[in-house]
Amino acid sequence: MARIAFILLSHKDPKAIIEQAERLTAAGDYLSIHFDARSKASDYEMIRAALAGNPSVAFAKKRVKCGWGEWSLVEGTLAAVEAAVEAFPRATHFYMVSGDCMTIKSAEFTHDFLDAEDVDYIESFDFFESDWIKTGMKEERLIYRHYFNERTQKWRFYTSVEWQKRLGLARKIPDDLQIMIGSQWWCLRRRTIEWILEFTRRRRDVMRFFATTWIPDETFFQTLVRHMVPDSEIRTRTLTFLMFTDYGMPVTFYNDHYDLLLSQDYLFARKISPEARELRRRLGALYATEGVEFKISNEGRSLFNFLVGRGRVGQRFAPRFWEAESTLGRERELLIVIAKKWHVGKRLMARIAQATNIPSIEYLFDEEGTALPDLGGIQTTIEKRTRHRRALMRMLFDYFETDRLAICLDPDNLDLLRDFYADRSTTRLLEIETEFTDDWIRGHAMRIGLAGERTPEDAILKLIPAIRSDFYFESDRIRDADFEHSYLMRETDSAEENAIPLAKFLSIPEERAVEIARSENLYCD
Structure with missing residues (x-):
């Protein structure tokens, strides 16, 4: 039977992390935690103290100061993965989650789902051919070196890119890698995880390359898995249900989303509001329940788009350029x-x-x-x-x-x-x-x-x-x-x-x- 080592990246809400750890490990699974080094030391100490007696919980040996879009997110993930591999030799799968994620199925259903196919679940689309990146820079993420954070050091970030362009400092992508891209929320088998860790020790050139790319948590694991695992053993999808608004912000789920979440063809959902206490309570109780039959309809995204679209009736204020001088004909x-x-x-x-x-x-x-x-x-x-x-x-x-x-x-x-x-x-x-x-x-x-x-x-x-x-x-x-x-x-x-x-x-x-x-x-x- 599948035994999951959850890889938890977190930076806030220590009480929720403790509850999540107790809930997941009570069902026979494991949890490896990386808690952002930028967060309060007192919060980290609270988590360590509360979970000290739980043998199914491990902590990354090295805490990294994480920043959105930086290599530090991958670095923190690898630290938690290494701790999990060492601490939990019986773990068959490694599932990436955040502090905002919660299970939307029972442990029984989750284990049966992973037992059904011997595959890895990870979004992995061709970086250049796919349209996964909707806006912003694309090739520049890879061919230029990124030492500054775009959100906290915007001027330095863009000035650095501009100077590299002017000086012709574009670099080559490693010849033997086809860069892939996708969601950072994956579920990989133990064998795949061990191959990745071995690769990180052997290919320091690839590690140096990804360490200065922009938003590597969307490309690092996605590329390596596709490089190592046969296509037939990869399901190009995430098992975590998440949606984004028209403004690129993640949709947050509240108490009245319980039935909708359970009907989606996913095992986890992100993001669950910290204020949605009733939703968190019901989902937490669900994970330990046996014999639950889930009716999967998977209409969440289309339903969200429908409801959001109501009342957003826009109008164009000027004709398209190809219509400016065209007419059906005055006599028609x-x-x-x-x-x-x-x-x-x-x-x-x-x-x-x-x-x-x-x-x-x-x-x-x-x-x-x-x-x-x-x-x-x-x-x-x-x-x-x-x-x-x-x-x-x-x-x-x-x-x-x-x-x-x-x-x-x-x-x-x-x-x-x-x-x-x-x-x-x-x-x-x-x-x-x-x-x-x-x-x-x-x-x-x-x-x-x-x-x-x-x-x-x-x-x-x-x-x-x-x-x-x-x-x-x-x-x-x-x-x-x-x-x-x-x-x-x-x-x-x-x-x-x-x-x-x-x-x-x-x-x-x-x-x-x-x-x-x-x-x-x-x-x-």
Whole structure:
């Protein structure tokens, strides 16, 4: 059975560290602690005294003053790893955690999970080919030497880099290493850890290289593991659940996140708020519990993005440069059908095309697989279609050799609507107002990843009103925009009533509009 030696990097909250050590070791696992040398000596002495009689706890022999982005973080980690290897010969796995991490599964589940596959868990992506680094310097992290901390010595940090550039002091990356990058929260087998420690003693040149790179805790272990372990024995993922906001800050979890955390496909979570005492108590008790069945739905990130996105409706204040001089054409007419239920929008679009011979295209800005003619590549992805929206529509008018074209849009595309209405062409809008049952919203949540088959029922029941409210909010935004030539069909209205706005939208007689509005199963789910 797996026996885990947790490698704990910490710098604060000694009471929480003591509780974490007692909780983890009570389940038969081990803990090796590195406590930042910058922290209070009294806090370190408190931890040592409280855990002195626990044979399953070890301490790094050397305490390092750690700084974010510095080699000192790797140095402190290696010190704790070395102490763990020496103190716990029965440990099969070494799992990196921080003082802000907590288990979100039971010890029983965690051990069974690690026993299931003889592999290492570590994010390990190609440094240069992947898009893991979103902003800031990239190659400069490696080819220049970094002696100053960017957060505490900003001027020295950037001045040093600039002078190295001017003097041509870029260095070579070791020839036999493919630099990898990923999260610092890994779980490695004992054999892998022993190989790494042996490598650190043998390859002093590599150690010197990483010692002056920037943010080496994201590259050091990630590179060495990929260098030593076959691909088939690496799972390129972390077992610690963490999320970041749009501002690059880690998301903090509180008392009401308990059910969400348990349903994620991870063993630990970071960061747990120090104030979330009830959450800490419940997660702590969970680790020692046996026989718990976890329903993994893994919707945490998509749910977070959905909830954060509500209320953050932004607008562009200037046209894109590729749109500045493009127009669909003054004599052309764009007909837009707005429907949240895509199957309803598609059915109506098919009947319109049948009855009027107006060329129609379904959700081209919402659905990647929408059938489109070859327009030289501009149509290949939703991103390209949206970026070059006016050019795309102009080409579609030309392709179909028409001055009237109909498309479907999801109601969350207010930005697109504003842009089309700002064009010299005539734009007409028909919104289809439908009813949303709880069952349909439940299915919608599963289709877009907000919920899974194993999402707890109480979580779904809380989510349904929020999603329904979001639908109404999207519709209200469109109506508040007060677009010209805007019409509304309602599922609850009769075909004769709906024929009136439909006739105006299509500029056809009401008799023909009634035939379209009477389409069989138009609103059927």
